[in-house]
Amino acid sequence: MRKRLSELSRLPTLPGVHLRDEASKIKRRLHELGGGGRGDSSAAWEKVKLARHADRPYTLDYIGLMFPGFIELRGDRCFANDPAIVGGLAAYQGRTLMVIGHQKGRDLASRTQRNFGMPRPEGYRKAQRLMALADKFGIPILTLIDTPGAFPGIAAEERGQGGAIASTLMRMTRLRVPTVAIIIGEGGSGGALALALADRVLMLENSVYSVITPEACAAILWRDAKEARPAARALKMTSADLEELEVIDGVLPEPRGGAHRDHEGAARIVKEALEENLRELEMIHPQARRQERLEKFRRIGVWRENGLTLF
Amino acid sequence: MAQQVSVDISRRGGGHDPGSAESCPKCSQLLDSDELAANLMVCSHCGHHFPITSRERIGQLADEGSWTEMAANLRSADPLEFYDLRPYVERIEEAEYDTGLSEAMLVGTARLHKMDVVLAVMDFRFMAGSMGSVVGEKFWRAAERAVETRFPLVAVCASGGARMQEGLLSLLQMAKTTCAVEMLSQAPVPFVTVLTHPTTGGVLASYATLADVIMAEPGSLISFSGPRVIEQTIKEKLPEDFGRAESNLNHGQIDMIVERAELKNRLVQVLGMLEGGVACALQPLWEEEAGPAGRRGAFAQTLERIKSFAHTPWRSS
Numbered sequence: 001m002r003k004r005l006s007e008l009s010r011l012p013t014l015p016g017v018h019l020r021d022e023a024s025k026i027k028r029r030l031h032e033l034g035g036g037g038r039g040d041s042s043a044a045w046e047k048v049k050l051a052r053h054a055d056r057p058y059t060l061d062y063i064g065l066m067f068p069g070f071i072e073l074r075g076d077r078c079f080a081n082d083p084a085i086v087g088g089l090a091a092y093q094g095r096t097l098m099v100i101g102h103q104k105g106r107d108l109a110s111r112t113q114r115n116f117g118m119p120r121p122e123g124y125r126k127a128q129r130l131m132a133l134a135d136k137f138g139i140p141i142l143t144l145i146d147t148p149g150a151f152p153g154i155a156a157e158e159r160g161q162g163g164a165i166a167s168t169l170m171r172m173t174r175l176r177v178p179t180v181a182i183i184i185g186e187g188g189s190g191g192a193l194a195l196a197l198a199d200r201v202l203m204l205e206n207s208v209y210s211v212i213t214p215e216a217c218a219a220i221l222w223r224d225a226k227e228a229r230p231a232a233r234a235l236k237m238t239s240a241d242l243e244e245l246e247v248i249d250g251v252l253p254e255p256r257g258g259a260h261r262d263h264e265g266a267a268r269i270v271k272e273a274l275e276e277n278l279r280e281l282e283m284i285h286p287q288a289r290r291q292e293r294l295e296k297f298r299r300i301g302v303w304r305e306n307g308l309t310l311f
Numbered sequence: 312m313a314q315q316v317s318v319d320i321s322r323r324g325g326g327h328d329p330g331s332a333e334s335c336p337k338c339s340q341l342l343d344s345d346e347l348a349a350n351l352m353v354c355s356h357c358g359h360h361f362p363i364t365s366r367e368r369i370g371q372l373a374d375e376g377s378w379t380e381m382a383a384n385l386r387s388a389d390p391l392e393f394y395d396l397r398p399y400v401e402r403i404e405e406a407e408y409d410t411g412l413s414e415a416m417l418v419g420t421a422r423l424h425k426m427d428v429v430l431a432v433m434d435f436r437f438m439a440g441s442m443g444s445v446v447g448e449k450f451w452r453a454a455e456r457a458v459e460t461r462f463p464l465v466a467v468c469a470s471g472g473a474r475m476q477e478g479l480l481s482l483l484q485m486a487k488t489t490c491a492v493e494m495l496s497q498a499p500v501p502f503v504t505v506l507t508h509p510t511t512g513g514v515l516a517s518y519a520t521l522a523d524v525i526m527a528e529p530g531s532l533i534s535f536s537g538p539r540v541i542e543q544t545i546k547e548k549l550p551e552d553f554g555r556a557e558s559n560l561n562h563g564q565i566d567m568i569v570e571r572a573e574l575k576n577r578l579v580q581v582l583g584m585l586e587g588g589v590a591c592a593l594q595p596l597w598e599e600e601a602g603p604a605g606r607r608g609a610f611a612q613t614l615e616r617i618k619s620f621a622h623t624p625w626r627s628s
Binding site: 197 | 445491
C-alpha cells in the first residue's frame with residue numbers, strides 16, 4: 001500500500017483525474033492499520049518526554065561545562081531583565097564567544113523565577129542587544145534553544161511579544177558574525193525559532209523542534225489535549241524526522257542513555273560540534289556567509305507548482 | 312503558534328447574497344446586504360468592520376482592472392503526510408472548494424490611485440489564514456517582484472498563525488518571510504502592512520510586525536498568543552478590549568488605525584511619502600544612470616511616479 005502511495009504521489013496532477021482521492025483513501029487505510037506513516041506515536045512521545053526531562057542539562061549547565069569563563073550580561077535597557085533568557089561573554093579557546101540561550105529552572109523556586117523557560121519580550125530584546133554587541137566586536141554567536149514557547153500573557157502582549165520575536169529574527173538575518181544554533185531540549189514554536197535563524201541549526205538527538213506543542217495541536221485538531229501522542233507523531237518533531245525533512249543541518253548523538261545521564265558527555269559533544277561548525281563558517285567571507293544564510297532559509301518549503309512537487 | 316480564534320465567516324463562498332439581510336454582531340442592527348457591501352462591509356450604524364475575503368479586499372483597493380495575480384499555480388503539498396482526525400489533503404481540498412482559492416494568500420501587482428504596488432493579501436477563510444510553505448513562498452515572490460520593479464509592497468494580514476499540518480516547515484516560513492523583508496529593506500523598497508481581524512501567531516511574529524509602517528483595521532485582534540491560550544495560562548477572563556487594534560495602538564505596537572473607507576488613500580499617502588525619500592536617496596544614481604544621453608531608466612520612472620501622486624487627495628483623519 002505504501003508503494004502504491006509513493007507511486008501516486010510521484011505522478012503529476014492532471015485535471016479531471018482524481019488521484020488525490022485515491023491517495024487519501026490509501027492514507028486513511030494505512031492510518032487505520034496503525035503506524036500511519038513513518039515512526040510510531042509512542043516513539044515520538046518518548047522523545048518529547050526526554051526533551052523535557054528535568055535532569056537534562058540546561059543552558060547554564062552547558063556554559064559551565066564548556067567554557068572556563070563566562071560573564072553574564074543582563075537586561076534589555078528598556079524594561080527589565082528576563083531570566084528566561086540568559087546571555088553573556090564566554091572564554092573560548094583564547095578568544096570570545098557570545099552565548100545566548102533559554103534557561104529553565106531546576107526546583108520550584110527557580111522554575112518560577114525562570115518562568116519555565118518561557119521568555120517575555122524583554123528577553124528577546126536582551127538577546128538582540130547581545131547579538132548587536134557581538135556583531136560590533138566580531139564575536140561569533142552560539143544560541144542554545146530550550147523553551148516550551150514564548151510566554152502567553154497580557155503584559156507580554158502589551159509589550160509586543162510578536163514584534164519582539166520578529167525583530168530578533170530580523171537581527172539574526174543581518175549578523176556579520178558566524179552563528180550556530182543548537183536545540184538542546186524543547187524547541188517550542190516561535191519562542192524557540194527567534195534564536196534559531198542561524199548559519200547552522202543543529203539538534204541534540206533527544207531534542208524536539210516543532211511549530212506547536214503536541215498538547216496544543218491535539219486540543220485544536222483532535223479537540224482533545226489528551227491526544228498529544230498521535231499529535232507528536234504527526235508533527236514530525238524529532239531530530240530524526242527533521243533531518244529527513246532536511247530542515248536542520250545536523251543531529252548530534254547524545255551520550256549513552258541520553259544527555260540527562262551524562263552532562264559532561266553532552267557538553268563535550270556540543271563543544272565539538274561548535275568547534276567544527278565555527279571552523280567551517282569562519283572560512284567564509286562575512287558577506288557571503290550572510291547571503292548563504294538568507295538563501296538557506298529562502299529555500300525552505302515544499303509545494304506543488306504546475307503539477308510538480310518542489311522542495 | 313497556530314491559534315484558535317473565532318471569526319465569523321458565514322459568507323463562505325465569498326461575496327454577499329443580494330437582497331438578504333445581515334445582523335451586525337456588534338450592535339445587532341439588521342443591515343441590508345447590498346447596502347453593507349456598498350459600504351465596504353462596514354456597519355453603517357456602529358462602524359463594525361466585517362471580515363472580508365481576499366478578493367473583496369483587492370476589489371476595494373486596486374484601481375479598476377489593474378490587478379494581475381502572480382504565483383497563482385502554487386498549491387500545498389503534504390510533506391508530513393499529516394493526518395489528525397482527517398488527512399491534511401482533505402482539509403486543503405475542502406478549503407479550496409469552500410473559498411474558490413488555491414491558498415491562504417493572493418499575491419500580485421495592482422495600482423492604487425495610479426501608483427504601482429505589489430499586493431499580498433491573506434484570506435482567513437482558507438484554513439484560518441494559516442501560513443505554510445505556499446504562503447511563505449508567495450510572500451517571498453511578492454517581495455522579490457517588489458525589489459525587481461521597485462514597486463512598494465503592501466501586505467494585508469489575517470491569520471491564525473503557522474499551519475500545524477506542515478510542522479516545522481511552517482514555523483520556518485517565519486524565518487523565510489523575515490529574510491524577504493530584509494531583502495526589501497536592503498533595496499530599499501517601502502513595505503507597509505495592514506493588520507486585519509485577526510492577525511496572530513507566526514504571521515504577527517514575522518513579516519506583519521516588520522513593516523516600515525504598520526496599519527490596522529478598527530477592532531482587529533492583534534496578538535501573538537490566542538486569547539484562549541492566555542486565559543488558560545493566567546486562569547482569568549480577559550478584558551473585552553484585550554489585544555484589539557485600539558489597545559495595540561495605545562501600547563505603541565502599531566502606527567495607526569485606518570477605517571476601511573480610508574485605507575486606499577492612506578496607503579497611497581504613506582507610500583508616496585516613503586518613496587519620496589527613496590527617490591531623493593536614489594537621485595545621484597539616477598543621474599549617473601541617465602548619463603549624457605539622458606536615457607530614462609528605472610530611477611527616472613520612480614521619480615515620475617512620485618510626481619504623479621501629487622494630485623492624490625489628502626484628507627485628514
